[in-house]
Amino acid sequence: MRYLPHTEQEIAEMLQAVGAEHLNDLFSTIPDSCCTLQQLDLPDPLTEWELNEHMSGLAASMAVAPEAKVFLGAGSYDHYTPAAAVQLLSRGEFVTAYTPYQPEVSQGTLQAIYEYQTLVTRLLGMDVANASMYDGASALAEALLMAVRVTRRKKVAVSEAVHPLYRRVVNTYFHPTEFEVVEVPYGKDGRTDLSRIGSLEEMAAVAVQSPNFFGCIEDLQAVSERVHTDAKTLFIVGFTEPLAYGLLKSPGGHGADIACGEGQSLGIPRSFGGPGLGMFAAKMTYVRQMPGRLIGQTMDKDGRRAFVLTLATREQHIRREKATSNICSNQGLCATASAIYMASLGGTGIRGLARLNYDKAEYLKTAFHDAGLAVAFGSPTFNEFVIRFPEGSEQTYRRLLEKNIVAGLPLVRYYPNLKDHYLLCVTETASKEDMDTLVREVAS
Amino acid sequence: MNDTVGTNGLIFNEPLLWEKGAPGRTGFSMPRRDVEPAALDETLAGDGPDFPDLSEVDVVRHYVRLSQWNFSVDSGMYPLGSCTMKYNPKTNERQASLPGFAGAHPLLPEELAQGALQLMFELQEYLARITGMDAVSLQPAAGAHGELTGMLILHAHHAKQGRPRSKILIPDTAHGTNPASASLCGFHSVAIRSNEKGVLDPAVVAEAMDEDTAGIMVTNPNTLGLFEENIREVAEIVHGKGGLVYADGANMNAVMGVVNMADSGVDVLHLNLHKTFSTPHGGGGPGAGPVCVTRELEPYLPIPRVALGEDGRYRFSEDHPDSVGKMHAFHGNFGILVRAYSYIRSMGGHLKKASQLAVLNANYIKEKLKGTYHLPYDRPCMHECVFTDKNQQAHKISTLDIAKRLMEYGFHPPTIYFPLVVHGAIMIEPTETECKADVDRFVEAMKAIAEEARTQPDLLTEAPRIPKVRRLDEVTAARKPCLSG
Incomplete structure (x- = not known):
């Protein structure tokens, strides 16, 4: 087996050195009652050629571009990644390194993540960003738990226009705790209904997403002002499409205390939903309550600029049960991918692309509007929006699937009151021709 | 150290991204515009982020130079204890980047995503067979995420019995993530001392276990590299009081095809695919931390679950009312699952041989170095062995100095100062993918360093001199944090 380098002779020499006769003798401390009796019941090993064939077969059954026209967003976006970025990210020195616990031989990872943290603060208009969380959903859950720690309050409010799957993850994290999650309804315009936020007196945080799940750009200024009428309540801005902030005013610019979300759209393949990138940023005041790793600048003993993991006293390996989070491995390589992508775009490029x-x-x-279909919400949107299909939309949707067109996401699964409503997404990869075909097919 | 792997070479300096470039440059090929600009409410627009404008060459040189400052498995032996830095097969990267996988949207209708579902279903099945457990969820994104899932399962199980519990037993050899994961579920950690042999003593567990204790979190093999030989007795004690046994499977690389976790009394187990199953660590992730359970605990696994219908079609199933819920926005780190699946399909029954050779390499290092370095637990080890700096203290040389000097011999240092139960720990995990010649070279380097500690201690206390930077001022980094530029 090509991953096992030992020759039979080397095994014999090494066994002799450790005073064992057989490889099985190495496991003499394991009681018989714990041992596996049978051989491993796994398929026979494949050669590399056979593996390629098998895997290509599995992958071929998936509906992907360019054969399929997939108008799905909802937290996972199709953007073009430059070949240079893909190749840089595949360098073994980045891919096969561990967490940079030994900074002298990990400066590549450390500087790359320090630069990532910086680009994220600039994109989101925040003071400080961490080295990443698992995904947008767990980032939101951790942000809400952080707000509970900061304010010592027990309730958090989350907009119903936040990604429904993120809200489910939040509920999982909050279920065993004594803290309560309340939901704030959205209004007819598809934005969070500020009049329904209610009393903030006991509220640790109010979280909205912008652009929200319906693609609607929230009025962050108005939400911020409403939330900050209470001096303690934190304003959390979530997102699933950070490219929007190449164009829109940043969360920090609207007074967000924490900004967090999914960074997949910044140069990371969709990969059936993961690995993505949990982006997490906050005001400097709260840095010691932040979850996750942080990289800081310092000097080596010869006075040269260098980077190192820092403020570890917040973290699980030092603080154990009193840590700000249990997170250890994060999404480091995805953070590096997004930094390479943001660097490739540059300030001018990200604005143009957005x-x-x-x-x-x-x-x-x-x-769609011109074809006589209803745009469900009147608020301005970015990249995605909700269309009400004509009655009998399930048949239309299925008919299009047969033509290899995925006409968005049926919302009734997540919002039972939104029957016949579909969330549609396009990015720079969708051609005018494909869009025209979609409208023609749905309207016909 | 004339013939060591590590040597001086041409290392480039490289500024920070925003210290290079010029406004107007770009490294991106902007798609041709085939639609007219649309009206935009200017009150929504911002100034755009203050990113540097760089050319493609600027970007390429920048990241190539940065990458060259890293030590990696692809560069050399990386014997980081408890981290299983085995070789990451390149074919796995090829499989994960197949357009059908890399380009797939997570919310595709099931009938258009059968390949991904089949892969997940089969991987669940393989992991169950390798561990001896009954059911698996692939959703957790990392080891600690798997631990949290496991603790949520314990919490849900006790709640379902109508008897919520408030405590959890955690041995002193546990990973730091264990107590942090438990406290997220409101469990108060009770520390359990290991005995003079470095393993759990059933009598100590019996004394601490009561009916307000949810269970025990055991890392097996433990962080001293020892198999918890009393695990069955410990499990009986815990089960006797209605508790559950959670096993941290971070060290599963020692026992594939050797131990049946369910038979050893384990109820919940997490695996680290980025350790045992060869997926790369990526400088800190992404990983994947699947959770395996017994049949009794299957109803609590995260949703959606991947199932095979009677019609031969794979589907996501949501109808599990006792589930702890969703742990990840979508289906976990699917790209990592593809790599682990490829590894298992490439290895098949050789997985057992991998464990045997991992254990052989560790025992070989233990035997070769035990006269030179202090070995606190002189017993047959599993996949890793733990030494200390006790023999070097007379020369005022610490574990940290030994680690830093090792870099100059061309090796990544072992895990240091962990586990906490051993003072000045040096925790060495070679893994099975290091050949005898490289293991011998490592042993020689460790012996040479011990000799230098006696005769030329400055070589250690001043190390490292060769890498891009020397030892860092970590105190100032924490006191005056500079976290962005």
Whole structure:
């Protein structure tokens, strides 16, 4: 087996050195009652060729571009990643290194993540960003738990226009605790209904997402002002499509205390939903309550600039049960991927690309409207929006699937009152021709 | 150290991203515009992020230079204890980047995602067979995430019995993530001392276990590299009081095809695919931390679960009312699952041989170094062995100095100062993918360093001199945090 380098002779020499006769003798401290009796019941090993064939077969059954036209967003976006970025990310020195616990031989990872933290603070308009969380959903759950720690309050409010799957993860994290999650309804315009936030007196945080699950850009200024009428309540801004902040005013610019979300759209393949990138940023005041790893700048003993994991006293390996989170492994390589992608775009590029995405989605939205279909919510949107399909939409949807077109996400599964409503997404990868075909097919 | 692997070479300096470039450059090929600009409410627009403008060459050189400052498994032996830094097969990367997997949207209708579902279903099955457990969830994104899932399962189980419990037993050899994961579920940790042999003493467990204790979290093999030989007795005590046994399977690489975890009394187990199943660590992730359970605890696994219908079609099933809920926005770190699946399909029954050779390498190092370095527990070890700096203290040389000097011999240092129960621990895990010649070279380097500690201690206390930077001022980094530029 090519991953096992020992020759029979080497095994014999090594066994002799340790005073064992047989490989099985090495396990003499394990009681018989714990031992496996049978051989491992696994398929026979495949050669590399056979593996390629088998895996290509499995992958071929998946509906992906360019054969399939997939108008799905909802937290996972199709953006083009430059070949240079893909190749840089595949360097073994990045891919096969561990967490940078020995900084002298890990400066590559450390500087790359320090730069990632910096780019994230600049994108989101925040003071400090961590080295990443698992995904947008766990980042939101950790943000809400952090708000509970900061304020010592027991309730958090989350908008119903936050990604429904993120809210389910939040509920999982909160279920065994004594803390309560209350939901704030959305209004007719698809934005969070501020009049339904209620009393903030006991509220640790109010969380909205922008652009929200319906693609609607929340009025963050108004939410911020409403939330900050209470001096203690934290304002959390979530997101699933951070490219929007290439164009829109940042969460920090609207006074967010914590900004967190999914960074997959920044140069990370969709990969059936993971690995993605939990982005997490906050005001500097709260840095010691933040979860996750942080990389800081310092000097080596010769006075050269260098980077190191820092503020570890918040973390599980030092603080154990009193840690700010249990997170250890994060999504380091995905953070590096997004930094390479952001660096490739640059300030000019991210603005241009965000604008192109906005314009494409506006084109499709207008085309649906012109074809006589209802745009469900009137608020401005980015990349995705909700369309009400004509009655009998299930058949239309299925008919399009047979033509290899995935006409968005049926919302009734997540919002029972939104029957016939579909969340549609386009990015820079969707051509005008494909969009025109979609509208024609849905309207016909 | 004339013929060591580590040597001086040309290392490039490289500034921070925003210290290079020029406004107007780009490294991105902007798609041709085929739609007109649309109206935008200007009150929503911001100034755009203050990113540097860089050319493609700027970006490529930047990251190539950074990468060269890293030590990695692809560069050399990385014997980091409890981290299982085995070789990461390149074919696994190829499989994960197949367009059908890498380009797949997580909310595709099931009929358009059968390949991904089949892969997940089969991987669940393989992991169950390898561990001896009955059912598996692939959703947790990392080891600690798997631990949290496990603790949620314990919490849900006791709640279902109508008897919520408030405590959890955690041995002193546990990973730091264990108590942190337990406290997220409101469990108060009770520390359990290990005995003079470095393993759990059933009598100590019996004294601490009561009917307000949810169970015990056991890392097996433990962080001293020893098999918890009393695990069955411990499990009987815990079960006798209605508790459950949670096993941290971070060290599963020692016992594939050797131990049946369910037979050893384990109820819940997490695995680290980025350790045992060869997926790369990526400088700190992404990993994957599947959770395996007994039939009795299956109803509590996260949803959606992957199932095979009678019609031969794979599907996601949500109808599990006792489930702890969702742990991840979608289906976990699928790209990592593809790599682990590829590894298992490449290895098949050789997985047992991998464990045997991992244990052989560790015992070989233990025997070769035990005259030179202090070995606190002189017993047959599993996949890793733990030494200390006790013999070197007379020369005022610490574990840290030994670790830093080892870099100059071309090796990544072992895990140091962990587990906490051993003072000045040096925890060595070679893994099975290191050949005898490299293991011998490592042993020689460790012996040479012990000799230097006696004769030329400055070589250790001043180490390392060769890498990009020397020892860092970590105190200032924490006192005056500079976390972004």
